[in-house]
Amino acid sequence: MENKARLLMVGTFGENQQDVVRIMETKGWSISVVHDLSRAVTLLAREEYDAGLCCLHALSENELKELEPLVMRSRMEWMALIKETELENPFVCKALAKLFMAYQVEPIDIEQVDCLMNHAMAMKQLRFERSDPLLTDGDSEFEMVGAAPVMKKVFNTIRRVASVDAPVFISGESGTGKELAARAIHERSQRASAPFVPVNCSALPSSLIQSELFGHEKGAFTGASQQKIGQIEAASGGTLFLDEIGDLPLELQVNLLRFLEEKTIQRIGALDEIEVDVRVLSATHIDLEKAVAEGRFREDLYHRLNVLQVDIPPLRERQEDIEILARFFFDKFIEEKSMNVRGFSQEALVLMRQYHWPGNIRELTNRVRRAMVMCDQRLIKPADLGLERRTAKRHAMTLEEARNCAEKEALLSALNRNKHKVKKAADELGVSRVTLYRLMEKHNLERKGVGTSSLTSA
Known part of the structure; x- marks a missing residue:
């Protein structure tokens, strides 16, 4: 038997409420009725609904304010029922404009309510439930998200190095997500249950x-009023991640090297050594080989740390992941956003793909999060992100680079519009499938069904 659509009704709908519920149930709705907002919050925390119907009768200004987070967190569209006189209340009108897909003035027209609720359910499915090729084709590893070939190589490397217990050195520019990579290695290792x-x-x-x-x-020294367990000892049985290891002073590099060689530590002021079973992961944004050549980092320690390697690429080298990441962070911080904001404008997405991202993932996260709070329209614009056209590129672009950028942008847009169906995208662009495959290869866009790629030729 087909599951019924689920409708949450909040508030009191008058003497004919039972009749409204009964008739809506005959139209295929499974209905839950609650009379206060706190009960609705509790219900939505554990149940999933397809649409919401709220009666605004006699709600105070404070209750209307409480209604905003309820609607925003529910991940569905809402309709309001009101009395005509309530349209004179500016607070009610503001709530209607910000929170609801539609409203109906009583007396209730059941047929219209049913029609609007079906529209609300369809909008929810479009926004949250139907698969998005950009997201479903993407891969992830402990909040590291991406579909670009370079990231798939990173994910594959993480899975390989996680299966053994040797030290791993993670390199990459600031903001690329080196700690996330370290956590992903730990979570996939046999030490995942340990610290x-x-x-x-x-x-x-x-x-x-x-x-x-x-x-x-x-x-042990002035101010040492009690014993302190160090971070190496605290990680016993688990994983120690030493970020920015290149900044470790030379005199301490000797102690760290001794620990890596002997698996023992000695607390300051102690006479006995302690055996510690810890896997060490390390990372830095500087060139350690250059630091070794300049005498700023011990060569023997470098080789001890650099048994296995993971290199995290900068965001500018994984352009096709920018929209995936932007949507990922949009969903992650959705409870912080302005009520009006629904997503990104096409112009914003284009400029995000063109921007150089010197701060990498960290900068993208901050710009998206700030735009979600500050934007007062339905779609985030370049100005909300601080990416006006004049600042989108921070370096001079040659004519050849501009042609390649435009060509890749056209390919990505056509493939996304056609759900990654190569034939349809080729028809739209007015080229043959052979030509499209050649262009895809040129710009490192892979075919679905070949390795771990994301396109289909259907």
Whole structure:
């Protein structure tokens, strides 16, 4: 038997409420009725509905304010029932404009309500339930999201290195997600149930790094009023992630090397050594080989840390992932957004793909999050992201680069519009499938069914 569409009715609809519910149920709706907002919040926390119907009769200004987060977090469209006199209340009118897909003035027209609720359900399915090729074709690894070939290589490397227990060195520019990669390795390893302990070596004062990593005994130095367990010992059985390892002072590099070789540590002020079973992951945004050549980093420590390697590419090298990531962060921070905001304008998406992203994923996250709060329209524009056309490119572009950029943009847009069906995209662009495949290869866009790619020739 086909599942009925689920409708949540909030409020009191008058003496004929039971008749309204009965008739709507005969039209195929499964209905839950609650009379107050707090009960509706509780219900929505554990149940999924297809549409919402709210009666605004006699709601105070405070109750209308409480209604906003309820509607925003429900992930469905709502319709309101009101009395004609309530349209004179500016607070009610503001709530209607911001929160509801439609409203109906009583007396209730059941046929119209049923029609509008079906529209609301269809809009929910379009917005949240129907598969988006950009997202379903994407891959992910502990919040690392992407469909670009370079990221699929990263995900494959993460899965391989996670299966063994050797040290891993993670390289990449600032903001590319090196800690996320480290967490992904830990989560896929046999140590996943044990602690994951991150330490940012560049954020610790040099006078405290040794105590932070190795711990100290009570009275070991002035101010050591009690014993302290270091981060290495705290990670026992699990994974220690040393971020910005290139900033570790030379004198402490000796101690870290000794720990890696002997698997023992000695707290400051202690006489005995402690055996610690820890897997070490490390990362930096600087060129460690250059640091070794300049004498700023020990060569023996570098080789101890750099047994296995994971290189995280900058965002500018995975252009096709930018829209996927923007939508991922939009969904992640959806409860913070302005009620009016529904997504990104096409112009914003184009400029995001053209922008150089010097701050990588961190910058993209911050720009999207800020735009979601500040935008007062339905679609986020370039100005909301701080990406006007004059600042979209930070470096001079040659004619050849401009042609390639426009060509790749046209390919991506046509493939996305045609749900990654190669033949349909080729027809739209006025080229043969052979030509389209050649262009896809030129711009590193792979075919579905070949390896781990994301396109189909149907």
